[in-house]
Amino acid sequence: MRRQRRLARDLWFRFLIYVAAVVALLPLSLVLAYTISNGWRAAMQPDFYLHFERPEGIPGAGVQHAIVGTLELVGMASLLAIPVGIVVGTHLAEYRQHRWATWVRLAGDVLVGTPSIAIGLFAYALLVAPFHHFSALSGAGALAVLMLPVVMRTTEGALLLVPVGLREAGLALGLPRWRVALQLMLRAAAPGVVTGALLAVARAAGETAPLLFTSFGNRRLVFNPAEPMQALPLTVFHNALTPYKDLEDQAWGAALLLVVLVLIVNLASRFALRRQLALAGRGTS
Amino acid sequence: MEQLQAVIQPPALRAVPGATRTKLKVERVSFYYERFKALQDISLEIPERRVTALIGPSGCGKSTLLRIFNRMYDLVPGSRAEGRVILDEATDIVTTHDLLGLRRRVGMVFQRPSPFPMSIYDNVAFAPRLLGWPRRRVEETVERSLRDAALWDEVKDRLKSPGVALSGGQQQRMSIARCLAVNPEVILMDEPASALDPVATLKIEDLMSRLAERYTIVVVTHNMQQAGRVADYTAFMLMDPVQRFGELVEFGPTVELFNRPRDQRTEDYITGRFG
Ligand SMILES: Nc1ncnc2c1ncn2[C@@H]1O[C@H](COP(=O)(O)OP(=O)(O)OP(=O)(O)O)[C@@H](O)[C@H]1O
Ligand SMILES: [Mg+2]
Numbered sequence: 001m002r003r004q005r006r007l008a009r010d011l012w013f014r015f016l017i018y019v020a021a022v023v024a025l026l027p028l029s030l031v032l033a034y035t036i037s038n039g040w041r042a043a044m045q046p047d048f049y050l051h052f053e054r055p056e057g058i059p060g061a062g063v064q065h066a067i068v069g070t071l072e073l074v075g076m077a078s079l080l081a082i083p084v085g086i087v088v089g090t091h092l093a094e095y096r097q098h099r100w101a102t103w104v105r106l107a108g109d110v111l112v113g114t115p116s117i118a119i120g121l122f123a124y125a126l127l128v129a130p131f132h133h134f135s136a137l138s139g140a141g142a143l144a145v146l147m148l149p150v151v152m153r154t155t156e157g158a159l160l161l162v163p164v165g166l167r168e169a170g171l172a173l174g175l176p177r178w179r180v181a182l183q184l185m186l187r188a189a190a191p192g193v194v195t196g197a198l199l200a201v202a203r204a205a206g207e208t209a210p211l212l213f214t215s216f217g218n219r220r221l222v223f224n225p226a227e228p229m230q231a232l233p234l235t236v237f238h239n240a241l242t243p244y245k246d247l248e249d250q251a252w253g254a255a256l257l258l259v260v261l262v263l264i265v266n267l268a269s270r271f272a273l274r275r276q277l278a279l280a281g282r283g284t285s
Numbered sequence: 286m287e288q289l290q291a292v293i294q295p296p297a298l299r300a301v302p303g304a305t306r307t308k309l310k311v312e313r314v315s316f317y318y319e320r321f322k323a324l325q326d327i328s329l330e331i332p333e334r335r336v337t338a339l340i341g342p343s344g345c346g347k348s349t350l351l352r353i354f355n356r357m358y359d360l361v362p363g364s365r366a367e368g369r370v371i372l373d374e375a376t377d378i379v380t381t382h383d384l385l386g387l388r389r390r391v392g393m394v395f396q397r398p399s400p401f402p403m404s405i406y407d408n409v410a411f412a413p414r415l416l417g418w419p420r421r422r423v424e425e426t427v428e429r430s431l432r433d434a435a436l437w438d439e440v441k442d443r444l445k446s447p448g449v450a451l452s453g454g455q456q457q458r459m460s461i462a463r464c465l466a467v468n469p470e471v472i473l474m475d476e477p478a479s480a481l482d483p484v485a486t487l488k489i490e491d492l493m494s495r496l497a498e499r500y501t502i503v504v505v506t507h508n509m510q511q512a513g514r515v516a517d518y519t520a521f522m523l524m525d526p527v528q529r530f531g532e533l534v535e536f537g538p539t540v541e542l543f544n545r546p547r548d549q550r551t552e553d554y555i556t557g558r559f560g
Contacts, residue, residue: 163399165399168357169395169399169463170401171388172355172395173388173389173392173464174384174387174390176385183415184411187403
């Protein structure tokens, strides 16, 4: 009797776990499958990568300008957000109990939850309106604001996971606190920090809202960060709204490219994590 | 008692009381974690170039006392020391403002080795490099420290491999080398061998005895046999059963403390009659 009940219960819970797995995986696989099947056609054309936009109806248009733009925008945002985020995160971990740290932490958490369109608007007011000119730089600024709290909090979290013994051992050698924090603790926390930075990059690469009225978009290939610049999410956004079939295809192609890009960054972060865990002798996970 | 006497043969030559000058003079030290008083009125004189052991049951404040000697307690918010610890008849450790200088003179080896996440060479070279020493001097320091820590022969062919790849005992000797690299005068060790197997433990003990020719060593140990084997002097501490602070019961040459304890509580403890 008892045994049967236990078995039935076991079966029931197992069933629940499978259901949960399907619920979690279904949207992901649907999105992937749909994007692949729709984006495939555009993404297989070499022109797609080699050309920028052409007037509607003229064949051979591509998203080269958007690819370059995304790389440049995210690159600039990373240069701004990652170093600052790491330093602030290290500071938070080091002065854990400080009243000031609590406020910074709270600000970071609020920022993570802030709608990205609001961040875009903020960047517009601060970096676009005064200059009467859309620019990639303002877009990068918006993306940096978006990335900053992620980098900051993951850095802090990674540092808190480092055994206290390491810190004590460093300080016991008569080394200044900040050197121990930056050169010893941060090195031990590197896997977590790298992962956090890459996740922030992946997040920034996929954002549309902060770019709408900052970087704005551009039909041609530009490198100058003072000019408006195209990005893959903007291509998706604009082209998907047009009634033209080939532009719609391009939107799907750009979406597929974006998904693949983010997937690669995510995988890279896992790889980095594993490699550095192995280096730190903490085994793989 | 007879049995213990047979086991314990302290390093007789070096254990002449009063033969060297005092390195650390502990004067009426009390210690608080917030409101909690962890140590009460401790006074003792730790002689230069000898091994001094701190023994006593768990929680009696051995680590706390040790961490006063290099001000590691500064890391614990709300902790406070009273009294004086005079280093070399000159500096008061409790009130000094030169923390970094103090910790360079008074090094520490912990129970867990905590290898830095870098190569064996870089582990030892880490502090010298940060101190801005020239390359040549760093190189010499690394080799000398590893030799002094009795690790050189085992690692000289793989200095580039990560420190974590070493065995527990080797890691502990690497920690000792790391500590020696900054030329300390005093080395504090908090149960340095308690996580090691007997062979590795013996190596560490052997090392302690040899290092005592040049350094002042203070070692916390749970293992009374170990105190008997390596320590010239031993301090026995106990927690006051009512007030719960730790106090010094007896301090003296290890031979005398083990063979002719003056205090009944010391005798109870070393003969194993203590709870
Ligand atoms: N960071 C701390 N905050 C508050 N109390 C502490 C702290 N560290 C130690 N104590 C307390 O101080 C007392 C002495 O602790 P200590 O670690 O010095 O003992 P010990 O003799 O080293 O013990 P063990 O042999 O178990 O290592 C204990 O009652 C302990 O609970
Ligand atoms: Mg202890």
